[in-house]
Every structure is written in C-alpha cells, then in structure tokens.
Amino acid sequence: MRDAPLLAVENLRTEFPSPRGVATVLHGVSLTIGRGEAVGMVGESGCGKTMTARSILRIVPPPGRVTAGRVVLDGRDLLALSEGEMAGVRGRRIAMIFQEPGAALNPVISVGEQITDVLRAHHAASRGDARTRAIELLREVGIPDPAARLSAFPHQLSGGTQQRVAIAIALACAPDVLIADEPTTALDVTIQAQILQLLRRLTVDKGLGLLFITHNIGAVAQIADRIIVMYAGRVVEDGSVDAVIDTPQHPYTRALLRAMPTMMARREERLLEIEGQVPDLANPPLGCPFHPRCPAVMAHCGVQDPPLAEMEPGRRVACWLYDHASVRPT
Amino acid sequence: MRSVGWPSGGIGQAASLAVLAVFVVLAAVPSLVSPFDPLAQDIPGRLHAPSGAHLFGTDELGRDIFSRIVHGARISLGTALVAVALSLAMGVPLGLLSGYVGGTPDEVISRLTDVVLALPAILVAMTIIAITGRNPVMVAVVIGIVYTPALIRITRSVALRIRALPYVAAIRTAGASTAYIMFRTILPNSRNEIYVQTLLIASQAIVIEASLSFLGLGIAPPAPSWGAMLQTGRSYLHAMPWYGVFPGLCIVALVLSLQLLAGDVRRRL
Amino acid sequence: MDGYVLRRIGSLVPVLFLSSIIVFLLIYMIPGDPVLALLPPDPRPEQIEATRAHYGFDRPLAEQYLRWLSRVATGDLGQSISKGVAVGRLLRESFSVTVQLASSAFLLALAIALPLGIAAGLKPGGRLATFLNFYATMGLAIPAFWVGILLILVCGVWLQWLPTSGFRGILRDPVQAVRFLILPAITLSLPQSAVLASFLRYSVQAVQGADYVTAAVANGLPRRLIVFKVIVKNALIPVVTVAALQLGHLLGGTVVVESVFSIPGLGRLLVDSIAARDYPVIQGALLLILSVFISLNFATDLLYSWLDPRVRVH
Numbered sequence: 081m082r083d084a085p086l087l088a089v090e091n092l093r094t095e096f097p098s099p100r101g102v103a104t105v106l107h108g109v110s111l112t113i114g115r116g117e118a119v120g121m122v123g124e125s126g127c128g129k130t131m132t133a134r135s136i137l138r139i140v141p142p143p144g145r146v147t148a149g150r151v152v153l154d155g156r157d158l159l160a161l162s163e164g165e166m167a168g169v170r171g172r173r174i175a176m177i178f179q180e181p182g183a184a185l186n187p188v189i190s191v192g193e194q195i196t197d198v199l200r201a202h203h204a205a206s207r208g209d210a211r212t213r214a215i216e217l218l219r220e221v222g223i224p225d226p227a228a229r230l231s232a233f234p235h236q237l238s239g240g241t242q243q244r245v246a247i248a249i250a251l252a253c254a255p256d257v258l259i260a261d262e263p264t265t266a267l268d269v270t271i272q273a274q275i276l277q278l279l280r281r282l283t284v285d286k287g288l289g290l291l292f293i294t295h296n297i298g299a300v301a302q303i304a305d306r307i308i309v310m311y312a313g314r315v316v317e318d319g320s321v322d323a324v325i326d327t328p329q330h331p332y333t334r335a336l337l338r339a340m341p342t343m344m345a346r347r348e349e350r351l352l353e354i355e356g357q358v359p360d361l362a363n364p365p366l367g368c369p370f371h372p373r374c375p376a377v378m379a380h381c382g383v384q385d386p387p388l389a390e391m392e393p394g395r396r397v398a399c400w401l402y403d404h405a406s407v408r409p410t
Numbered sequence: 411m412r413s414v415g416w417p418s419g420g421i422g423q424a425a426s427l428a429v430l431a432v433f434v435v436l437a438a439v440p441s442l443v444s445p446f447d448p449l450a451q452d453i454p455g456r457l458h459a460p461s462g463a464h465l466f467g468t469d470e471l472g473r474d475i476f477s478r479i480v481h482g483a484r485i486s487l488g489t490a491l492v493a494v495a496l497s498l499a500m501g502v503p504l505g506l507l508s509g510y511v512g513g514t515p516d517e518v519i520s521r522l523t524d525v526v527l528a529l530p531a532i533l534v535a536m537t538i539i540a541i542t543g544r545n546p547v548m549v550a551v552v553i554g555i556v557y558t559p560a561l562i563r564i565t566r567s568v569a570l571r572i573r574a575l576p577y578v579a580a581i582r583t584a585g586a587s588t589a590y591i592m593f594r595t596i597l598p599n600s601r602n603e604i605y606v607q608t609l610l611i612a613s614q615a616i617v618i619e620a621s622l623s624f625l626g627l628g629i630a631p632p633a634p635s636w637g638a639m640l641q642t643g644r645s646y647l648h649a650m651p652w653y654g655v656f657p658g659l660c661i662v663a664l665v666l667s668l669q670l671l672a673g674d675v676r677r678r679l
Numbered sequence: 680m681d682g683y684v685l686r687r688i689g690s691l692v693p694v695l696f697l698s699s700i701i702v703f704l705l706i707y708m709i710p711g712d713p714v715l716a717l718l719p720p721d722p723r724p725e726q727i728e729a730t731r732a733h734y735g736f737d738r739p740l741a742e743q744y745l746r747w748l749s750r751v752a753t754g755d756l757g758q759s760i761s762k763g764v765a766v767g768r769l770l771r772e773s774f775s776v777t778v779q780l781a782s783s784a785f786l787l788a789l790a791i792a793l794p795l796g797i798a799a800g801l802k803p804g805g806r807l808a809t810f811l812n813f814y815a816t817m818g819l820a821i822p823a824f825w826v827g828i829l830l831i832l833v834c835g836v837w838l839q840w841l842p843t844s845g846f847r848g849i850l851r852d853p854v855q856a857v858r859f860l861i862l863p864a865i866t867l868s869l870p871q872s873a874v875l876a877s878f879l880r881y882s883v884q885a886v887q888g889a890d891y892v893t894a895a896v897a898n899g900l901p902r903r904l905i906v907f908k909v910i911v912k913n914a915l916i917p918v919v920t921v922a923a924l925q926l927g928h929l930l931g932g933t934v935v936v937e938s939v940f941s942i943p944g945l946g947r948l949l950v951d952s953i954a955a956r957d958y959p960v961i962q963g964a965l966l967l968i969l970s971v972f973i974s975l976n977f978a979t980d981l982l983y984s985w986l987d988p989r990v991r992v993h
Contacts, residue, residue, distance in 0.1 A: 137897055139893060139896055139897055141893075167899050167900075167901065167902075168899065169899070170896070170897055170898060170899035171897065171898035171899030171900070172899055175897070175898065176894075176897045178890055178893075178894055180890060183889065183890040183891060184890045184891055184893075184894040185891055185894070186891045186895065186908070186909055186912075186913070187891070187913065187987075187988070187989060188912050188913055188916070188986070188987060188988060189908065189912075197900060197904065197908070198898045198899070198900065201898070201899060201900050201901055201904065202899060233988040233989070235988070235989050246894075249898060250898075528924070528927060528972075528976070529927060529931075529972070530927050530928050530930060530931025530932070531931065532931045532934055532935070533930070533931050533934070533968065536934070536949065536950070536953055537705075537965060539953060540705070540953045540958075540961050540965075541705065541708045541709050542709075543709075543956070544953075544954065613820070617822045620822060620824075621822065621824060621934075621935050624824050624935065624938065625934070625935065625938055625950050626950070626954055627950065627953060627954065637824075640824060640825065640828060643828070644828055644831075644939065647828070647831060647832055647835075647836050647843070648836055651832050651836060651837075654828040654829075654832060655828075655829070655832070658822070658824075658825030658828060658829070661822055661825065662820055662821050662822070662825065665820045665821075665822070666816070666817075666820040669816070669819065669820055670816070
C-alpha cells in the first residue's frame with residue numbers, strides 16, 4: 081500500500097498562443113511525488129520539464145497559460161486557487177530553485193535580507209528571529225561562517241555558494257515540495273556533486289518531496305528514487321530509477337540512455353545519436369510524437385497517441401509496443 | 411541624442427515628409443509664398459490680430475508676421491544645412507580615423523568628444539560665441555562645431571564594428587590602403603547611421619539657432635529669425651499673443667518631422 | 680567603498696584643473712590683445728599699462744595661470760566691466776537663484792518621471808505606456824522657450840493666475856517664491872521628465888524579464904515588495920546615469936528659461952555678459968558652471984556605486 085502522495089499532478093495541459101497557432105507545451109502530464117521521495121525528470125530541451133515546474137507553481141510566462149488539469153497538494157487543487165492564495169503557497173508549501181543561481185538572486189540586496197524577506201513574507205517574524213533563522217539556514221546548507229555571510233551580496237559568492245543560498249531561501253519556510261530546475265547545470269563538475277548530495281540529504285532528513293529536473297541522467301541515477309522521462313510535453317515513461325535505467329521500455333528512453341556516455345551498465349554500448357528533431361509543438365505529428373524518429377515504429381503509431389499506462393505497479397509507459405488490451409490505463 | 415517614435419509607421423512618416431517639403435519650399439522660394447515684404451513696416455497697423463489681410467497678424471513695427479515666418483524658414487533651414495555640412499565634413503573623417511586607425515589618435519579624439527558631448531550644446535555654443543563675438547554668419551559654423559563630436563562618435567562606432575569583419579582583413583592583406591578602406595569600405599556602410607544622425611543634428615541645430623537668436627546672441631532683428639521673433643513676441647504677449655505662438659509652432663513642426671523621420675529610419679536599420 | 684571614493688576624487692581633481700586652465704585661456708583665444716578684454720571700451724593708455732602690470736601680462740603664461748588660480752582661490756575673480764561690481768558677488772547672488780530654479784525643476788521632473796516611467800514599464804501595452812510615447816516625443820521636440828511663452832500666455836496673461844516674470848528668494852518670502860517659480864520650473868522640467876520617464880520605462884521592462892524577478896514570485900513575495908524592492912531598485916540603477924546627464928542639460932536649459940521669465944540667475948548673467956563682452960564675468964560664470972557640472976557628475980558616480988553593490992568591488 082503506497083502512502084498518499086504529497087503532490088499529485090493530473091492531466092496538466094499548458095498552451096502558448098504563437099504566430100503559427102497554439103503550441104501545446106504540456107499535453108496532459110501526470111505525476112506524483114511522495115514524502116521524502118526524490119523524483120528525477122529528464123528529457124531533451126523543450127520537452128516540457130521546466131514548463132511542468134512553472135505550471136505547478138503557476139508562474140508560466142504570459143502569453144502561456146495552464147488550460148486543463150489538476151495539481152493537488154494536501155487535498156487542494158492549486159489551479160483553482162486565487163492569485164492571492166497561490167502566493168501563500170509559493171515559497172511556503174512549494175519552493176523552487178533555478179538553473180543559474182547568480183541570475184536568480186536579487187543583485188542589489190544582501191543574501192541575508194533575501195532570506196529574511198521570504199521568512200517575513202510568510203510568517204509574522206521579528207527581524208531578530210528572522211535573522212537567527214537565516215543564519216541557521218545558511219549553516220544547514222553547508223555554508224561556513226554563516227553569520228558573516230549574511231551581509232554578502234550575490235556577486236561576491238561563488239556559483240556553488242550562490243546555489244546553496246538559493247536552497248536556503250527555498251527551505252526557509254519548511255515547504256513540503258522542492259522543485260529544482262537544472263540546479264547543477266551551470267556549476268563546476270566538482271561542485272555539482274556536492275549540491276546533489278546536499279539536495280538528497282535535505283530530502284531525506286526533512287521528508288521533502290523533491291522534483292529534480294535535469295537533462296543529465298547520470299545525476300538522476302545518483303540521487304533520485306524515481307525517474308520520469310518526458311518527450312514533447314508528455315510523460316513517456318516513469319518508474320523507479322533502477323528499473324527504468326536497467327530495463328528501459330520506451331524507445332525514447334532507450335535512445336537517451338545510449339546517448340549518455342557515462343552510464344555504468346551501458347559502458348560497452350556505442351554512443352548513438354538520436355536522429356531527427358523534436359516536433360514542432362504548434363503542429364505536432366499525428367499519433368505518437370516520437371514516431372517519426374522511433375526505430376521500432378509500427379503502423380498504428382502514426383494514427384493514435386498512446387496513453388500512459390501502468391505496466392506493473394509503479395511502472396508506466398506510453399507506447400504501442402506494449403499490449404494495452406490487458407492493462408488498465410491510468 | 412535619442413528619438414522616440416510617436417506616431418509611428420506610415421502616417422508619421424508621410425506627414426513628416428510633407429511638412430519638411432513645405433518648409434523646404436518656403437526656404438527656397440519665400441517670395442513666391444509670402445504676400446508682403448518681410449521688412450516692410452507699417453507703424454499705424456502694428457500689433458494687429460490675425461485677419462484676412464494678415465494671416466498671422468502684424469508685429470510691433472507693422473510687418474506681416476506670416477511673411478516674416480515664411481522668410482524665416484530660410485534662416486532656420488539654411489543654418490541647419492550649413493551646420494550639418496560642417497559637422498559632416500569634420501566629424502566623419504575624424505570618426506573614421508579614430509575608429510579604424512585606433513591607437514593614440516583614437517584615445518585623444520575619444521576623450522575630447524566625451525567631454526564635449528557631456529556638456530549641454532547651448533553652453534558650448536555660447537562659449538564659442540564669447541570668444542568669436544556675436545556674428546550672424548558664425549552661428550551656423552558654431553553649431554556645426556558643437557555637433558561634430560556627435561558625428562565623430564557614431565562614425566567611430568561603425569568603423570570599429572566594420573573593422574572587425576573578416577572582409578576588411580582580407581582586402582588589407584590584398585594591399586588596400588588605409589584611406590581606401592576608410593572611405594570606400596567603411597564609409598558606404600555607415601550611410602544609414604550617419605543619415606539618422608544628420609536628421610537629428612539638423613533638428614537640434616534649428617532649436618539651438620532659435621535659442622541663440624532668442625537670447626540675442628545669434629541672428630538679430632530685422633532678420634526674421636523665428637527665435638528672434640519669439641524674443642520680441644515675448645514682450646508683446648499682452649498686446650498680441652499670437653506673435654509668440656506662430657514662430658514657435660513652426661519650430662515644433664519642423665523639429666518634430668525631422669525627429670520622426672530619424673526615428674523611422676533608425677527603426678528600419 | 681572608501682577606496683572607490685578616493686579613486687573617484689583622484690580623477691575629479693585633474694578634471695577640475697583642466698577646466699580651470701581652459702577658462703583661464705579664454706581671453707587669450709579672442710582676437711586682439713587680451714588685456715583689452717579686461718577693460719571697458721576705449722581705455723586710456725595709462726589704464727592699459729596699469730592693468731597689464733596688475734595682472735602680470737608680461738610674465739610667462741604658466742606664472743600668470745598660477746597667479747590667477749590663487750586669486751580665484753581667495754575669491755577674487757575681478758571686476759565686472761559693465762556693472763562695476765566684484766564678479767564674485769554677482770556670481771554668488773545669481774548662483775543662489777539658479778540653484779533654486781534648477782532644484783525645483785529637477786524635483787518636479789523626478790516627481791513626474793518616477794511614477795510615469797515605473798507604471799508604464801510595468802504595463803507595456805497599457806494606456807500610460809502609449810501616453811508616455813507621446814509625451815516623450817513631444818518633450819524632445821518642443822523647445823523650452825516656447826513652452827515657457829505658452830505657459831506665460833495661458834497662466835499669466837489669459838488666466839492671470841501667476842506672475843509672468845521676476846523672482847523672489849525662497850528664504851525671504853517662501854509663498855511668493857513658489858508663485859514665481861512654478862512656471863519656470865515646469866518649463867525647465869518638461870524635457871528632463873520626458874527623457875527620464877522614457878529611460879525608466881525601458882529599464883523597468885528589461886528588469887521585469889530577469890530570472891530574479893521570476894524567482895521572487897516563486898518565493899511567494901508580496902506584489903508590492905516585488906515591484907519596489909526587486910524591480911524598481913534594479914531598474915533605477917542605469918537611470919541614475921541618465922539623470923546625471925540630464926542635470927547637465929538642465930543647466931543649459933536654465934540659460935534660456937531664465938531669459939524667458941526674466942529671472943536673475945547664472946544663465947541670464949552669462950548671456951548678458953557675453954552680449955556685453957564682459958570677460959571677467961564670462962570667465963567667472965563659466966568657471967562656476969563647469970565646476971558645478973563636474974561635481975555633479977562626480978556625485979552621480981558615488982550615488983551609482985551606492986545603488987549598485989556590484990560596482991564597488993574592484
């Protein structure tokens with residue numbers, strides 16, 4: 081019996097009007113995140129990973145909008161909340177950290193003040209209490225001499241420290257869910273490992289739900305419990321990290337893994353490029369969006385889009401290769 | 411100098427060109443349009459409000475204001491023309507030199523232009539006039555000197571940009587001389603930017619000439635400079651309010667059309 | 680930060696010296712004997728000789744400059760040829776007038792430009808943004824002295840609300856001072872406010888797209904805090920430089936505006952002295968204007984570094 085998930089996203093649909101027609105960037109995305117669980121979301125650029133994060137927090141840049149679906153946190157559908165109520169959720173129940181920490185921090189305010197601003201926005205804390213808590217937070221994310229660091233400005237800090245500060249800000253109000261959008265992509269390789277370990281430790285220690293977005297499957301293998309593979313605004317496969325990486329089922333997942341040079345189990349395989357290009361989201365092909373590039377394509381693939389179906393408990397795939405007559409679609 | 415676009419697009423451009431054309435005609439053949447001699451006085455008929463005979467009324471010496479305004483176009487546009495020509499002649503070569511050759515000449519020229527550009531144009535003009543003395547002929551020259559740095563700067567930045575192109579390195583190794591590169595390669599490519607600047611400089615030149623004349627440091631009466639007319643008109647606002655309105659209206663119309671044209675060209679760059 | 684300030688002062692001093700040299704050399708640039716520049720027209724030979732000896736015109740140029748500089752440092756800027764009083768006194772009186780006019784105009788320009796620019800920047804397609812386009816174009820095209828004349832016409836002549844010329848010091852008579860300052864201050868502030876509002880609008884628009892704004896929203900910060908502490912605070916930084924440039928144009932604008940409204944300020948003094956070829960006054964006025972100008976630019980640099988912590992680190 082699984083615990084009830086912390087966050088449940090159901091059939092999320094996000095659209096962007098564009099000169100060539102309406103681009104559907106999210107095509108009915110469904111996923112869950114449990115308490116203390118780290119979920120990795122992978123896929124190529126433009127597959128909808130970041131857009132999923134933004135849709136959950138309702139910070140999709142205009143003119144894009146979320147047009148359908150539910151985002152359930154604690155029994156409440158976040159998409160049905162007013163903007164004011166949503167502001168109370170952001171930072172407080174769900175927090176997010178971004179790819180370039182230097183760009184995500186306000187350049188003209190000290191890091192300490194940025195933490196206390198968030199604290200005092202969500203709680204009625206005094207300046208003194210907020211300051212103490214800020215020092216605690218900086219210590220928790222592994223920044224040495226935190227009291228001295230409070231008055232530092234973002235540009236005075238290294239990339240790794242900037243990202244730690246961003247994590248501290250995100251954790252300030254003890255949220256339930258932390259979304260990390262490519263948190264290590266812009267950092268040095270040596271620092272990447274440290275930040276990843278930090279995120280893992282915080283997830284476990286605080287019982288957070290972590291949605292970890294990246295195009296680096298190796299990173300996912302290091303710290304995630306489950307993995308979600310995305311393509312053209314859809315979830316094409318998800319399941320536990322070990323299962324999916326050991327035995328990928330969706331042809332796209334297989335291609336992704338073969339294209340990654342650093343996978344331990346696959347070291348003897350050649351690097352293979354994935355031929356073709358991602359589809360135009362304003363005019364997608366009929367049927368499965370991957371079929372023009374799929375090595376295992378069948379006639380039916382160009383006709384109907386396969387639903388995401390549960391093959392075994394905890395394992396879902398969206399592909400006509402698998403016999404759907406005997407399984408229940410989720 | 412910046413220009414902002416309102417109204418933008420076709421209507422703004424067409425109207426600007428039309429206005430400009432009108433003033434150019436007035437400047438070229440004023441006698442065809444003006445009903446009266448701009449200098450002809452008529453003391454008993456002084457300071458009359460606009461009427462059938464005198465479209466814009468009469469000034470303090472009975473002269474027809476409309477005729478004076480028409481003849482004044484030649485002063486404004488003529489000054490602008492001379493000022494622009496002068497600043498082009500001095501500014502473009504210096505800018506090309508500064509941008510293409512670089513080194514010490516560039517340092518010196520850039521520093522000087524930075525300093526002069528930081529100062530308000532009218533103060534620079536007044537300082538030069540303090541040295542040369544008040545001289546109606548010099549007004550256009552002074553304004554030309556004032557705006558030379560603006561042209562130096564824009565030409566220099568284009569030269570810097572083009573200098574970095576592989577094409578320039580190629581023809582240099584083929585033996586092209588510095589002068590050839592400067593004038594036959596870089597210059598033709600900076601036509602658009604220079605064109606925009608000349609329009610803007612022309613618009614500013616008209617304002618500066620009018621300001622100087624208004625202050626009594628430029629073109630003096632009885633010449634029908636719009637700025638000088640405004641100075642006199644200021645004193646007669648109680649008796650003849652229109653005296654102070656019409657010359658200013660013409661300045662605005664001309665300046666606005668030049669700036670809109672410049673903004674339009676710049677947008678299409 | 681102290682190092683930065685010291686370095687800026689370090690570059691300030693040579694610039695001040697340079698401009699003083701230029702002003703000093705002014706009378707040598709006019710055609711003819713420089714001594715005659717300091718004397719009323721048609722002087723007697725004894726006067727010429729006396730002046731020549733007094734100012735040391737027979738000495739080497741460098742020495743003359745130093746003597747002039749030391750005189751300036753003690754406040755002796757010579758005598759006005761046309762008015763017969765000490766140049767220093769003329770400058771003091773007129774400068775205080777211009778300062779009142781220029782500061783009221785600048786404050787007015789800020790009061791208009793700040794709300795207009797910020798609001799137009801936050802809503803790029805809105806009505807305020809369209810109005811700002813119109814306002815900016817007009818502000819740059821309409822010469823200041825015509826605006827002044829129109830204002831005089833409407834408010835002074837037709838409606839008879841306000842006086843059309845003259846000046847009252849703010850310390851002597853605050854109420855009257857305001858009445859005399861309103862129209863000139865509005866005239867002077869219009870082009871500045873147009874440019875400032877325009878720049879501020881573009882700056883706000885640029886900042887709005889920044890990652891740190893999205894991050895602030897993602898953190899759930901209240902809208903007012905985001906607008907002021909995140910957007911505006913970052914957007915103001917480049918605008919400060921523009922504001923400094925505008926101060927220079929403001930100084931230039933006072934020349935014309937003081938003439939339109941017959942205000943006895945520094946600009947008016949300069950105009951009159953040029954017309955009268957009163958070189959001691961011309962030199963004194965130019966020296967003062969240049970010094971103020973340079974000091975203002977310097978102050979802006981300091982302000983910029985205070986606003987943007989990234990600049991301080993060097």
